[in-house]
Amino acid sequence: MKQIVCAILLCLVIFSVKAQTARKIKYETINLKNENAGLTIELAYVPGMVPKYSAILMLGSLRPNGDKWEVPSWSTNLLQEGYMLVAFKAAHEPDPDSTRRPQWLYFDERFAHSYVQGGWYAIHDAGRVIDYLQSRGDVHKFGWIGSSSTGIPGLAVATREPRLGAIVAFVSTGAYRSWLKSWQTNGLWRGKTTSLWPETEALLPKVDPILYVKTMYPCAVLMVSGGADKVVDAKTAQEFVDAARPYYEKDPDRLRLVVYDGFSHNLPSDVVPMFTENWFRLYLNPGHDAPAPPAAPKDMNESVKRTSITGADHKAVTGSH
Numbered sequence: 001m002k003q004i005v006c007a008i009l010l011c012l013v014i015f016s017v018k019a020q021t022a023r024k025i026k027y028e029t030i031n032l033k034n035e036n037a038g039l040t041i042e043l044a045y046v047p048g049m050v051p052k053y054s055a056i057l058m059l060g061s062l063r064p065n066g067d068k069w070e071v072p073s074w075s076t077n078l079l080q081e082g083y084m085l086v087a088f089k090a091a092h093e094p095d096p097d098s099t100r101r102p103q104w105l106y107f108d109e110r111f112a113h114s115y116v117q118g119g120w121y122a123i124h125d126a127g128r129v130i131d132y133l134q135s136r137g138d139v140h141k142f143g144w145i146g147s148s149s150t151g152i153p154g155l156a157v158a159t160r161e162p163r164l165g166a167i168v169a170f171v172s173t174g175a176y177r178s179w180l181k182s183w184q185t186n187g188l189w190r191g192k193t194t195s196l197w198p199e200t201e202a203l204l205p206k207v208d209p210i211l212y213v214k215t216m217y218p219c220a221v222l223m224v225s226g227g228a229d230k231v232v233d234a235k236t237a238q239e240f241v242d243a244a245r246p247y248y249e250k251d252p253d254r255l256r257l258v259v260y261d262g263f264s265h266n267l268p269s270d271v272v273p274m275f276t277e278n279w280f281r282l283y284l285n286p287g288h289d290a291p292a293p294p295a296a297p298k299d300m301n302e303s304v305k306r307t308s309i310t311g312a313d314h315k316a317v318t319g320s321h
Contacts, residue, residue, distance in 0.1 A: 050082030
């Protein structure tokens with residue numbers, strides 16, 4: 001009889017947990033208009049989860065096919081923990097000259113300009129989105145997630161938008177000029193000349209994130225790259241992180257670059273949820289503050305103790321005296 005009761009209780013617990021994790025997601029669409037481009041914002045969140053949400057901004061839409069709502073798989077756990085997804089897109093006018101419009105994956109002057117211009121747009125559009133979210137009264141933290149074409153402009157936002165608290169950027173870079181040069185060294189360039197447009201050159205000093213790294217702290221920045229990526233060369237991601245590192249001396253854990261050796265522009269499938277969940281729980285948690293900066297180890301012995309995983313003393317494991 002006791003076993004039956006225990007089994008029933010266990011089933012009730014499992015059912016309760018499943019019921020909690022299956023709370024219904026609410027979707028909203030907001031259209032903002034002003035003298036610039038119209039902005040469409042799509043929200044996904046679970047009502048009543050927390051007093052105030054942590055909003056994760058991302059370029060694009062939560063209705064990829066135009067009608068049915070769909071949240072990305074990496075977000076399902078976070079939504080149930082009090083995070084809000086904020087997808088947005090702006091209706092910026094294309095170049096009136098169709099011959100100057102970028103062609104997807106055609107690496108030339110047009111494609112290069114679209115990324116620099118996209119970073120410039122993202123800085124201003126993200127500011128408008130955050131203004132709106134603050135006006136709601138139910139959001140108090142702001143982050144960004146992106147990969148490649150959606151992560152690269154996010155790094156521009158991270159250097160220029162002080163309200164952004166954390167960003168996860170996969171196969172992305174914040175060293176725009178170096179990255180565009182790598183298109184030539186990596187054999188991707190298909191342009192008629194080796195030069196960028198004059199208007200691109202004029203915009204780069206205003207946009208290139210690496211020029212503004214001193215303004216990025218305390219935004220928690222996590223970048224994950226493929227070591228063999230020729231599309232977004234990991235060397236340019238390293239250049240960006242190296243430039244930002246001196247400004248993170250107070251809390252070096254907030255700035256990280258992970259490089260998967262041997263992988264190109266496509267990372268292992270488990271990488272996105274693993275890093276995204278961990279990073280946002282650390283630095284964008286809706287319920288508590290980010291961890292305090294770690295104290296630097298005083299000496300080698302203390303450093304060795306911190307690397308202990310099993311609890312066994314390294315000295316004893318190696319048989320040292």
